[in-house]
Amino acid sequence: MNDEYYRDFGPFGDRIWINCAHQGPLPRVAVEEAYQAINWKITPYELVSERFSSVPARLKRSLARLVGASPSEIVLGNSASYGLHLLANGIPWHKGDEVLLVYSDFPSDILPWLALEKQDVIIRYIKPKDYLPEPEELETNITPSTRLFCTTWVHSFSGKTADIEALGKICKAHNIIFAVNASQAIGARPLDVSGLPVDAVISVGFKWLCGPYGTGFCWIEPKLVKSLVYNQAYWLTMQTADDLGRKESEVRLPEGLPNAGTYDVFGTANFFNFKPWTASIEYLLQHGIERIAEYDQQLVSQLIDGLDSRKYRLMSPREETVRSTLVFISHKDSQRNTEIYQTLKEKGVEVAFRRGKLRLSPHLYNTKEDIERALAVLNAVK
Numbered sequence: 001m002n003d004e005y006y007r008d009f010g011p012f013g014d015r016i017w018i019n020c021a022h023q024g025p026l027p028r029v030a031v032e033e034a035y036q037a038i039n040w041k042i043t044p045y046e047l048v049s050e051r052f053s054s055v056p057a058r059l060k061r062s063l064a065r066l067v068g069a070s071p072s073e074i075v076l077g078n079s080a081s082y083g084l085h086l087l088a089n090g091i092p093w094h095k096g097d098e099v100l101l102v103y104s105d106f107p108s109d110i111l112p113w114l115a116l117e118k119q120d121v122i123i124r125y126i127k128p129k130d131y132l133p134e135p136e137e138l139e140t141n142i143t144p145s146t147r148l149f150c151t152t153w154v155h156s157f158s159g160k161t162a163d164i165e166a167l168g169k170i171c172k173a174h175n176i177i178f179a180v181n182a183s184q185a186i187g188a189r190p191l192d193v194s195g196l197p198v199d200a201v202i203s204v205g206f207k208w209l210c211g212p213y214g215t216g217f218c219w220i221e222p223k224l225v226k227s228l229v230y231n232q233a234y235w236l237t238m239q240t241a242d243d244l245g246r247k248e249s250e251v252r253l254p255e256g257l258p259n260a261g262t263y264d265v266f267g268t269a270n271f272f273n274f275k276p277w278t279a280s281i282e283y284l285l286q287h288g289i290e291r292i293a294e295y296d297q298q299l300v301s302q303l304i305d306g307l308d309s310r311k312y313r314l315m316s317p318r319e320e321t322v323r324s325t326l327v328f329i330s331h332k333d334s335q336r337n338t339e340i341y342q343t344l345k346e347k348g349v350e351v352a353f354r355r356g357k358l359r360l361s362p363h364l365y366n367t368k369e370d371i372e373r374a375l376a377v378l379n380a381v382k
């Protein structure tokens with residue numbers, strides 16, 4: 001058994017979790033940090049001022065390393081929706097501006113922009129032939145009014161990966177803001193924003209980054225952050241609880257333009273979530289995202305190659321350039337997918353059922369044996 005990573009997670013009991021696209025499990029190092037955070041709260045004298053600043057600072061350092069940015073460029077959030085709403089509400093829109101979205105994208109990528117119609121911003125959808133737009137499909141949908149294009153990197157309902165470099169180049173050429181939701185990718189594939197034509201990368205922390213639920217972040221290109229007009233001013237990003245002990249002074253907004261820290265989610269120290277999440281990210285970084293991505297793809301290959309092709313159709317891409325860690329399959333009689341999903345559950349194999357298909361999404365904590373067990377159940381189906 002390849003248990004290099006497996007032994008650092010769980011225990012999973014007698015079940016296997018091939019559903020990281022829904023929730024990633026906490027590694028044990030993160031569980032330890034969560035217990036420490038609980039202990040701080042059991043005895044609140046442990047919640048010293050220094051911890052209010054060190055918890056977010058350490059998290060920002062790890063996220064910055066993860067995406068190839070500076071810690072000062074990271075906005076801490078509690079979801080993907082947080083960062084997407086920040087952009088939707090903060091960009092100064094003009095009447096007639098157009099936001100380009102992808103028709104079958106995850107709701108978090110659609111909803112934040114819809115209310116902009118009240119400001120006479122036009123919302124338009126690309127309806128790609130195959131879930132996510134190819135560069136030509138983006139190019140043909142751009143108009144002189146297009147101001148922003150938002151897409152997911154890895155599509156939650158098909159497993160297809162967008163070519164963000166090619167899409168980003170087109171956006172740059174047309175002076176369009178390019179916002180990428182990396183929730184289904186980051187942690188399972190490397191990312192370096194310093195070399196990519198993207199303006200904002202948004203992600204949850206609770207899937208491939210193996211953090212607690214209620215975590216997320218975004219990286220926003222510094223010039224774009226400065227241009228945001230959004231009413232947010234959180235005292236703990238400007239002073240500490242210790243400052244409250246000093247003489248009364250006038251409460252004022254900081255001078256100058258906003259930076260990423262201005263927009264951190266309130267409750268930025270959020271010990272229960274951010275402390276373990278940091279440990280999860282540090283764990284992934286310590287093992288190396290490239291190596292983890294390679295390992296994940298071995299599991300994906302094993303799954304795809306082992307599937308009985310007389311019974312199942314692979315519904316997600318097979319080619320390595322476009323496939324991801326989200327594998328979609330369907331029985332040739334697609335009506336049977338619900339029943340197969342139930343059988344897998346009864347046999348202790350946890351996968352997801354999305355838009356009529358079975359979705360299997362393995363990550364580093366899974367082993368070859370996990371995939372064999374899932375295949376044995378799937379292929380035994382008549």
Ligand SMILES: Cc1ncc(COP(=O)(O)O)c(C=O)c1O
Nearest residue numbers: 079080081106108152156183204
């Ligand atoms: C692409 C994508 N974005 C976002 C989310 C969740 O977003 P939020 O944190 O806004 O609930 C999911 C899945 O839950 C997803 O698949």
